[in-house]
Amino acid sequence: MARIVAGVGTSHVPAVGAALDLGKTAEPYWAPVFAGYEFSKKWIEEIKPDVIILVYNDHASAFSLELIPTFAIGCADEFAPADEGWGPRPVPTVKGAPDLAWHIAQSLVLDEFDMTIVNKMDVDHGLTVPLSLMFGQPEQWPCAVIPLAVNVVQYPPPTGNRCFNLGRAIKKAVESFPEDLKVVVFGTGGMSHQLQGPRAGLINREFDTRFLDNMTKDPKANVALPHIEYLREAGSEGVELVMWLVMRGALSDDVREVYRFYHVPASNTGLGHIILENESA
Amino acid sequence: MADYHDIPGTTVFDAAQSRKGFHLNQFCMSLMKGENREAFKADQRAYVDRFPMTEAQKLSVLNRDWNGMIAQGGNIYFTAKIAATDGLSFQQVAAMMSGVTQSEYAAMMLAGGRSIEGNRSKSEKA
Numbered sequence: 001m002a003r004i005v006a007g008v009g010t011s012h013v014p015a016v017g018a019a020l021d022l023g024k025t026a027e028p029y030w031a032p033v034f035a036g037y038e039f040s041k042k043w044i045e046e047i048k049p050d051v052i053i054l055v056y057n058d059h060a061s062a063f064s065l066e067l068i069p070t071f072a073i074g075c076a077d078e079f080a081p082a083d084e085g086w087g088p089r090p091v092p093t094v095k096g097a098p099d100l101a102w103h104i105a106q107s108l109v110l111d112e113f114d115m116t117i118v119n120k121m122d123v124d125h126g127l128t129v130p131l132s133l134m135f136g137q138p139e140q141w142p143c144a145v146i147p148l149a150v151n152v153v154q155y156p157p158p159t160g161n162r163c164f165n166l167g168r169a170i171k172k173a174v175e176s177f178p179e180d181l182k183v184v185v186f187g188t189g190g191m192s193h194q195l196q197g198p199r200a201g202l203i204n205r206e207f208d209t210r211f212l213d214n215m216t217k218d219p220k221a222n223v224a225l226p227h228i229e230y231l232r233e234a235g236s237e238g239v240e241l242v243m244w245l246v247m248r249g250a251l252s253d254d255v256r257e258v259y260r261f262y263h264v265p266a267s268n269t270g271l272g273h274i275i276l277e278n279e280s281a
Numbered sequence: 282m283a284d285y286h287d288i289p290g291t292t293v294f295d296a297a298q299s300r301k302g303f304h305l306n307q308f309c310m311s312l313m314k315g316e317n318r319e320a321f322k323a324d325q326r327a328y329v330d331r332f333p334m335t336e337a338q339k340l341s342v343l344n345r346d347w348n349g350m351i352a353q354g355g356n357i358y359f360t361a362k363i364a365a366t367d368g369l370s371f372q373q374v375a376a377m378m379s380g381v382t383q384s385e386y387a388a389m390m391l392a393g394g395r396s397i398e399g400n401r402s403k404s405e406k407a
Contacts, residue, residue: 014371015370015371015372059358059361060306060309060310060356060358060359060362061313064306064307064310064359065299065303065306065307065310066307082313083313083314083315084313084362084365085312085313085318085361085362085364085365085366086365087315153294153356153358154294154299155285155293155294155295155296156295192394194291194395195357195361195371195375196291196292196351196357196378197290197291197292197348197351197378197379198289198290198348198378198379198380199288199289199290199291199379199395199400200290200375200376200378200379200395201375201379201386201389201390201394201395202394202395202397202400203390203393203394203395203397204397205393206397207397227285228284228285231285231288231291231293232285232288232401232402233397233401235291236288236291236292236293237357264390264393264394265390265391265393265394267370267371267372267390268371268372268375268390268394270394
């Protein structure tokens with residue numbers, strides 16, 4: 001039986017990808033960011049997941065305003081890095097896990113989550129930056145990845161509660177897959193940041209810290225946060241944090257925090273990272 | 282009025298903004314292709330005229346009025362493609378949108394970012 005053993009929350013700041021791609025990781029501005037993931041790279045090398053379910057948002061790369069799926073699951077054999085306006089990132093093509101992805105898609109639909117099934121999709125920094133942070137710069141990504149895209153661009157995104165329940169349904173789907181696979185779920189985006197208008201640059205360390213604390217102490221408090229709270233307290237793009245709740249929902253009720261990292265600034269963003277393991281794992 | 286209209290310096294990309302900005306954002310989307318970026322750079326006015334945008338939308342693009350684009354329905358993830366075409370970083374554009382120099386903006390971020398205090402609501406700010 002397939003099983004989810006752990007969850008990873010991480011920001012997916014595009015400038016972090018650019019810093020890595022342009023060889024700037026040792027610069028004083030970026031060195032602390034990459035140092036913050038040294039533990040995580042060792043951790044995931046030991047865990048050796050077979051599949052990562054990577055919850056992220058597309059930033060007007062695969063989906064324009066022509067089509068805005070609230071939840072989309074990538075079922076293809078592979079996903080190419082997207083050209084976001086300055087050429088595709090020089091990272092490996094992402095290999096999918098179509099057997100498991102299709103199984104999850106079917107299970108979710110029958111569980112009343114009306115997923116959009118995607119058979120061809122380029123993946124942008126939202127998906128590739130977390131892989132780079134956790135795996136560095138390998139020739140090939142060391143495991144398969146199922147992209148799960150959540151709309152957080154067109155307001156309103158799904159509620160935190162809906163995201164958490166989707167995570168619950170993903171857990172059920174994975175556990176009903178007969179193959180013996182080790183799965184890690186990534187929830188990405190955030191933390192506090194605002195990229196637009198006169199309030200650009202907003203960072204709310206207190207909000208971010210409380211959100212990280214409550215991933216273990218009181219997940220229901222995070223799940224109950226209304227959109228206005230994210231928009232007001234964590235900035236207009238801080239609402240991306242609902243995607244971390246898909247990851248939290250996919251884990252057991254009892255999890256232990258294995259690692260945490262928080263750093264300001266990474267470009268315009270409060271960069272947050274957490275690793276959670278199921279207590280039973 | 283929605284609750285989020287009370288947040289200062291912030292335009293939430295809701296249905297009204299999305300409908301207003303559809304063609305502006307579709308223009309931005311076209312800049313995902315290298316050949317279109319070249320055509321835009323070669324003759325910006327001719328290129329924006331290919332899209333059924335309002336004149337105000339076109340001018341906001343040609344003048345790189347970043348806040349103006351947002352007011353006209355532009356979404357930052359779309360307008361960022363113009364910035365990428367211009368070779369500008371997100372942080373440079375953020376500085377322009379918040380009305381400070383890039384070095385002032387960078388210094389603010391290094392000092393922990395824009396504080397939430399006084400920035401929660403328009404009533405608090407007034």
